[in-house]
Amino acid sequence: MSLEYSLYSESICLIRVESLVLAVVHHQLSNEELRTQLNQLIPAFQFHHRKDYIYNTPIQAFRKTLSCLNLTAWKSRNVSSSLLKKFVTELQQRYLPSQDRDLKQHIQNEQQNARSLHTGLSAVLQHYAKSLLIRIDLYFSAEAQVDLTIRHCHQHLKTLLNRLSNRDGCFQDLHWWAWALEQGAQRGYHIHLVLVYDGHKHQNDQHLALQVGNYWKDVLTAGKGAFYTANQSKDKDLYRKMGCLGIGMIHRDVAVEVGNALKTASYLAVSEKKTIQMLRVKLPRMRSFGTAQFDVSWRRGIQRSA
Structure with a gap:
């Protein structure tokens, strides 16, 4: 054809x-x-x-x-x-x-996702004295997008989530994560990702973000991937001047840093552009948003109630 x-x-x-x-x-x-x-x-x-x-x-x-x-x-x-x-x-x-069904469902999902993200990230940032927060967008090269289907993209996402759960390689010392799968006119199917690492064991967020991005590009997608991270000096300097730096090292006792981190991560769930970034197609039982589980009582050695 x-x-x-x-x-x-x-x-x-x-x-x-x-x-x-x-x-x-x-x-x-x-x-x-x-x-x-x-x-x-x-x-x-x-x-x-x-x-x-x-x-x-x-x-x-x-x-x-x-x-x-x-x-x-x-x-x-x-x-x-x-x-x-x-x-x-x-x-x-x-x-x-x-005609209004998708928008109503989207607004409902946004509200639910925003609550889930805020609750999970707040718990992590309050539990650890220092956390290293990375924001990264994972997508596919223009050449790869020609043959890319939602099924292919979803398989890459499942592999990525498995690696996050295993916490090996560039995901060692990872405390928590959140992700959103979207579809845009320019980048096609793509994934927004927020990662929170142990701030005592990792300090160089730009280096770690580039490791994650290159792992996506070269290993998980076999050279078909591409990425962008805001954890670069030029971007962070700009955010710092604007008073809204919410990535990199986040200290639990610095309320401004914690507040900015929560605002930064919220773009996964809510933004003005989300309606034009919605998926036009899904597979059965497929999710487009998710966060890691974070059980504070288990991490403190407290027995969990049944």
Whole structure:
């Protein structure tokens, strides 16, 4: 099948399908523009579609509309205006009644995730006198994104979480972590990660962050990964001047540092950009956010209640 090159990327294809649906229901496309878009996106969507995929509301409406109008085997580039009208009507009927569902669920998830993150990170920072906090974004090279699917990305994430749990290599002396899996127009599927290390055993956060990033890039993804970390001198100097430095060494008794750390980590759960970073597709029972367990009573040697 011959597709526009960018549409071989599953992430780009799904984002463009979502954009098409929103443009259609808000009457932003002429018949000719819609015809051109459908000629590109229907074959691309069918190329990427998998039966076990769970799509967001706009893409689910698109899929059901194709099925209802028997357009899954779309080949014609000269589609009648009457068929386009049927497509628009059917798509609106399938999308509009449920258009707020994703946003409501997203807001509910944000609130729950924010509470979980704040509770866990607060417990860690108050339990240890010194903690070394690292913020890192893990994604994939532009070349790798072309063939990357949500299934591939999820497998990389599961491997990463297993390494975190094992606490070996560059994850030695790791106290706690939080992660969020998202999807953006530029970087496709990507992972935001906050790591909290033992501040008595580690002091060089930039070196440790680069170790983690390179482990992701060179080992976990076999050279297909890429990363960005804010734990670099130039970034930290800027945050320090702004009075909002919340990464690096965090001292329990310095309230400003603890407060800034909590604000810095909160971007995993809540930010203005989160709605456009939501996953358009998931696998069954797949999570897009998580934190490590932190049992204070166990770490103090206190017997846990049943």
